[in-house]
Structure formats: C-alpha cells, structure tokens
Amino acid sequence: MRPYKHPNADELTLERIFHALSDPARLEIVRHLARVEAATCGELDGGRPKSSMSHHFRILRDAGLVHTRAAGTVHQNTLRASELNARFPGLLEAILAQASDGGSPAEEQKATH
Amino acid sequence: MRPYKHPNADELTLERIFHALSDPARLEIVRHLARVEAATCGELDGGRPKSSMSHHFRILRDAGLVHTRAAGTVHQNTLRASELNARFPGLLEAILAQASDGGSPAEEQKATH
DNA sequence: ACCAATGTTCGATAATAGTCGAACTATCGA
DNA sequence: TCGATAGTTCGACTATTATCGAACATTGGT
Numbered sequence: 001m002r003p004y005k006h007p008n009a010d011e012l013t014l015e016r017i018f019h020a021l022s023d024p025a026r027l028e029i030v031r032h033l034a035r036v037e038a039a040t041c042g043e044l045d046g047g048r049p050k051s052s053m054s055h056h057f058r059i060l061r062d063a064g065l066v067h068t069r070a071a072g073t074v075h076q077n078t079l080r081a082s083e084l085n086a087r088f089p090g091l092l093e094a095i096l097a098q099a100s101d102g103g104s105p106a107e108e109q110k111a112t113h
Numbered sequence: 114m115r116p117y118k119h120p121n122a123d124e125l126t127l128e129r130i131f132h133a134l135s136d137p138a139r140l141e142i143v144r145h146l147a148r149v150e151a152a153t154c155g156e157l158d159g160g161r162p163k164s165s166m167s168h169h170f171r172i173l174r175d176a177g178l179v180h181t182r183a184a185g186t187v188h189q190n191t192l193r194a195s196e197l198n199a200r201f202p203g204l205l206e207a208i209l210a211q212a213s214d215g216g217s218p219a220e221e222q223k224a225t226h
Numbered sequence: 227a228c229c230a231a232t233g234t235t236c237g238a239t240a241a242t243a244g245t246c247g248a249a250c251t252a253t254c255g256a
Numbered sequence: 257t258c259g260a261t262a263g264t265t266c267g268a269c270t271a272t273t274a275t276c277g278a279a280c281a282t283t284g285g286t
Binding site for chain 2: 014019021027087088090091097
Binding site: 161 | 253
C-alpha cells in the first residue's frame with residue numbers, strides 16, 4: 001500500500017480510458033465522482049466486495065481518470081477533471097451527458113470546468 | 114446478410130460505445146472514418162482477416178458509432194457523426210483529440226461538425 | 227499495545243472478448 | 257450462368273477481464 005502510481009497527463013491513452021469506462025461499475029464511479037468532488041472507495045461500492053472495488057479503482061487510476069490519495073485510514077478519490085479536459089477536451093462532457101437524462105444539467109458543470 | 118440493424122440515436126449507451134472504442138483496431142477505424150466520410154470494410158483492414166473485420170464492424174454498428182449500407186457488392190461505412198454529436202456532445206471531439214498529436218488539427222473539423 | 231476500519235494483494239474460477247479459417251450469401255460483370 | 261469480389265456467419269481456440277474470499281498492511285482511536 002505504498003503511494004499510488006498515477007500516470008502523467010501526457011501518458012494517458014484514449015484506448016485505456018475507454019476500456020476503463022466500458023464497465024458499468026466504473027462508469028458509475030466516474031459519474032459519481034463528477035458530482036461529489038471526492039469520495040472514499042467504500043462510499044461507492046454497490047454492495048460489491050472490497051476486492052472488486054479495489055480492482056476497479058486500480059483500473060481507473062491506471063487510465064488516469066481518478067486520483068487516489070491516502071488520508072488517514074481512508075482513501076480519497078477524485079476525478080482528474082482539469083487534466084482530462086486539457087488533454088481530451090469534450091470527454092468529460094460526453095461522459096456526463098447521458099447521466100443528465102432526466103436530471104438537472106446544471107449538476108454537471110462542477111466537473112467539466 | 115439482410116439489412117443491418119442500426120440502433121436509434123436514443124438507444125445508444127455510453128457503456129457500449131466505450132467498449133467499442135476500447136479496442137485499438139476499432140478506435141483506428143473510427144478515426145479513419147472521421148477523416149474520409151465513407152469507406153468499405155476492406156479498405157480498413159490492417160492485414161487482418163475479413164472475419165475479424167466483420168466482427169469489429171458489427172460491434173461498431175451495435176454501439177451506434179458506424180452506419181453500414183450495402184452499395185452493390187461493397188458495403189459503405191460512415192461515422193454517425195451528427196447523431197453522436199447530438200446525443201453525446203464532445204465525444205467525437207475527444208476521440209479525435211489524441212489522433213491530432215503531431216498532426217494537423219484542421220483535419221478533424223470534418224467529422225465533428 | 228490492541229482493536230476496528232479501510233483498502234490492497236493474491237489466487238482461483240467464471241465470464242467475456244478477440245482471432246482466424248472455412249463455409250456461406252449476395253451482387254456485379256462477362 | 258459462371259466466376260470473382262465483398263462481407264457475414266459459424267465454430268474452435270486463446271487471451272483478457274471480472275468476481276470474490278482470504279490473508280495482509282496501514283492508520284487512528286482507546
């Protein structure tokens with residue numbers, strides 16, 4: 001559990017990002033993080049075991065979508081929104097587009113800017 | 114080989130789209146289609162057998178990214194750019210962003226608008 | 227020091243996905 | 257009608273990925 005390895009913004013590949021987002025659990029995590037700013041792994045499990053969540057978070061980290069930082073006994077996850085917007089303009093906007101079907105469009109502004 | 118089944122714009126899901134784009138061959142196909150307007154399956158194989166290409170095109174069709182229309186003995190594939198832009202604004206822009214690394218940004222304008 | 231809580235890592239298993247040859251279908255041209 | 261061309265479908269094999277329990281590590285509180 002030594003410090004996490006996060007890829008630099010210029011090391012990200014869309015292929016890896018798309019793979020990370022192709023899983024429903026992970027897409028849900030990303031959308032949730034877009035709304036809440038920061039969240040622990042435990043807050044986002046949908047009844048899934050910890051080992052599964054850890055797996056998904058690792059893939060999100062490796063893809064460069066999520067940043068994880070240990071804060072005491074808890075690990076805070078954040079969307080790497082500004083870096084993603086800089087490297088792939090429009091991507092986050094697209095990810096959150098469908099989530100707003102029937103919801104408030106204003107909700108998304110937090111993460112896309 | 115009866116007429117292809119293409120999902121309607123409102124039936125598309127990001128999960129399916131992201132899965133379709135998570136394969137390097139398919140991402141390459143989409144990027145190529147963004148530049149050329151229309152292309153046959155055969156034009157886009159990278160030495161891969163026809164059965165593999167057919168598989169990839171089916172996934173791209175099912176995801177709603179590509180439209181295929183039989184034109185004589187050939188099948189013309191096109192990016193469903195306008196529908197994708199309407200449903201997931203920013204998505205195509207993001208897909209083509211990385212492709213322009215070191216290339217001409219003007220190239221992409223064709224498909225994103 | 228001990229305990230509880232939060233995640234990670236490991237290993238096994240199951241599910242999903244990509245690859246490719248071969249047989250098949252449909253269309254066009256001679 | 258025969259042959260050539262473009263893709264699809266099928267089936268088998270391989271590889272990648274998801275799931276989950278169990279053991280482990282780290283931190284904070286008492």
